Amino acid sequence: MNFESLNKMITYIENNLTNKIDFNELSKLTNMNIFILERIFMFLTNMSLTEYIKKRRLSKAFEDIKNTHLKIIDVAFKYQYNSASSFNRAFKQLFNTTPTECRNSMGNYKMIPMIYFENNQNNYHFDYEIKKMNSITLYCFHITAKNHSDLLYKIRALYDQIKSSTYYKEFNDVGMYGIFTKNENCYNYYLGSTKYFSDLEKYEIKKNEYAVFKLVSRNQNDIVTLEEQINKQWIPSTSYYIKNSLKIELYKDDSCYIYLPIK
Numbered sequence: 001m002n003f004e005s006l007n008k009m010i011t012y013i014e015n016n017l018t019n020k021i022d023f024n025e026l027s028k029l030t031n032m033n034i035f036i037l038e039r040i041f042m043f044l045t046n047m048s049l050t051e052y053i054k055k056r057r058l059s060k061a062f063e064d065i066k067n068t069h070l071k072i073i074d075v076a077f078k079y080q081y082n083s084a085s086s087f088n089r090a091f092k093q094l095f096n097t098t099p100t101e102c103r104n105s106m107g108n109y110k111m112i113p114m115i116y117f118e119n120n121q122n123n124y125h126f127d128y129e130i131k132k133m134n135s136i137t138l139y140c141f142h143i144t145a146k147n148h149s150d151l152l153y154k155i156r157a158l159y160d161q162i163k164s165s166t167y168y169k170e171f172n173d174v175g176m177y178g179i180f181t182k183n184e185n186c187y188n189y190y191l192g193s194t195k196y197f198s199d200l201e202k203y204e205i206k207k208n209e210y211a212v213f214k215l216v217s218r219n220q221n222d223i224v225t226l227e228e229q230i231n232k233q234w235i236p237s238t239s240y241y242i243k244n245s246l247k248i249e250l251y252k253d254d255s256c257y258i259y260l261p262i263k
Contacts, residue, residue: 003117005030005232006041010115017057018078023049032231035180035187035247036224038148043224045115048149055112058094061087062110065103072099128213128234130262135207138177139200140192141167151187158191170195178249179203205248206261211240213258223249223256230258 009029013021026049027034041049057079064075076087076099091099095110143158145151155178162168168176171193179190190203211234215226235242240262248259 006044006117010117013053013056014114017053017060018080020080021053030231031235032228033242033245033247034148035182036227036231038152039224040228042152043221044117048152050147050149052115054090055094056114058091059110059112061091061099062095062102065099066109072103075099128211130209131212132209133205133207133259136194136205138179138190138192138194138203138205139197140177140179140190140203142201142203143189143191144186146186148187151189155189155191158189162191167197172251175250175252177205178251179205180247182245208261209263210248210259211242211262213260215256215258216254218251218254218256223258227258230260 009026012025012029016022023034027037030037032040038049041047041052045052047055061075061079064070064078065072070078072087073084076084079087081087081090088098091097091102094112095102097105141158141162143151143154145154162171171177171191174193174195176193177190179188181188181190190201192200192203213226213230215222217223243261243263246261248261250257250259
């Protein structure tokens with residue numbers, strides 16, 4: 001796995017901890033859409049990008065409180081907190097001490113270190129096809145979130161919920177779909193199948209041409225690895241334009257199929 005682009009992203013984050021982080025820029029630096037980037041980052045670090053940025057900001061704030069005479073409210077604003085109360089709450093949650101206690105104490109410094117991804121030049125072999133598909137009607141659970149990190153947590157909760165119900169088996173019997181979409185204001189995830197359920201929301205996969213990647217595994221770690229390699233190796237090697245606002249996963253038998261709409 002080649003981590004050069006991820007390290008460029010980490011450098012960008014580090015240089016912009018006192019500014020608003022542009023997630024579109026993170027996407028450009030890594031050549032990945034934000035859905036896949038978030039999943040890969042969480043898989044590699046066990047935390048979301050948003051959580052990492054928050055921890056790095058608080059870690060730098062800790063240093064400022066210890067090493068400068070800046071007012072605590074000014075430190076809060078410097079690291080993108082809108083109020084002293086929200087900063088104090090986040091600071092205490094991470095370091096188990098308040099900013100004022102931190103400044104007045106003689107205790108050890110605490111730091112959440114900058115991540116560095118080690119480089120590995122392994123190549124990846126793909127199993128994929130280009131496929132024209134007619135529209136497909138699905139019946140789904142639908143969840144939304146204002147940011148992708150929250151969406152990932154909600155997806156886990158949804159899977160935990162339906163695994164204890166009859167839906168999970170019925171979805172799998174005909175093929176279970178996971179659909180990621182994004183519009184200006186929110187992230188969406190649909191989980192369902194072509195089987196009709198009167199109590200579930202209808203979702204239509206539009207007629208389009210798709211690049212379809214087959215993975216003989218349903219393990220999430222394997223899926224994340226494949227998605228990363230698609231973005232880092234396959235997409236730059238083709239002339240296809242990938243519509244990054246939509247990604248489809250189809251789970252069938254012992255395999256996962258990743259559908260990327262192209263033109």
